[in-house]
Amino acid sequence: MVEKDYIWTNHARSAVVSRKIPKSYIDSVLYSPDQTLPNKKGGFEQTKRIDDRVVTALIKQSEKGDFIIITAWVNPPFSGTKDAKKRARYLQYQKAGIMKKIWLTLLDGLGL
Secondary structure, eight states: OOOOOEEEOHHHHHHHHHTTOOHHHHHHHHHSOSEEEEOTTSOEEEEEEETTEEEEEEEEEOTTSOEEEEEEEEESOOTTSHHHHHHHHHHHHHHOOHHHHHHHHHHHHHTO
16 A cells, blocks of 8 residues: 545634544554445545444645645534534434424524
8 A cells, every 4th residue: 555645724724623623643644455446526425333333534646746634523522622512412312302493593693
């Protein structure tokens, strides 16, 4: 296997930190992905199943041939992250009645 050098965007760096994704997970998805699929915007997604999670990195190739990491995420998200809170709210919304859905929509609109 030939290891590629990657260029990280500022967004990708902050996403990995805020989503609490371990460096070992990122290395695994970049250098030994289970699957690589093209996406709609001209880049590709590399995924790797690690334990009970799927790690995904969104990558684009520049005109010079450099590989640029746009972002990365893990599903299900690690607890205590903003993504975990969003997922919990989404699942709660799916099970809610109409009044609760209105309440949850209001809370989302307020950013709470």
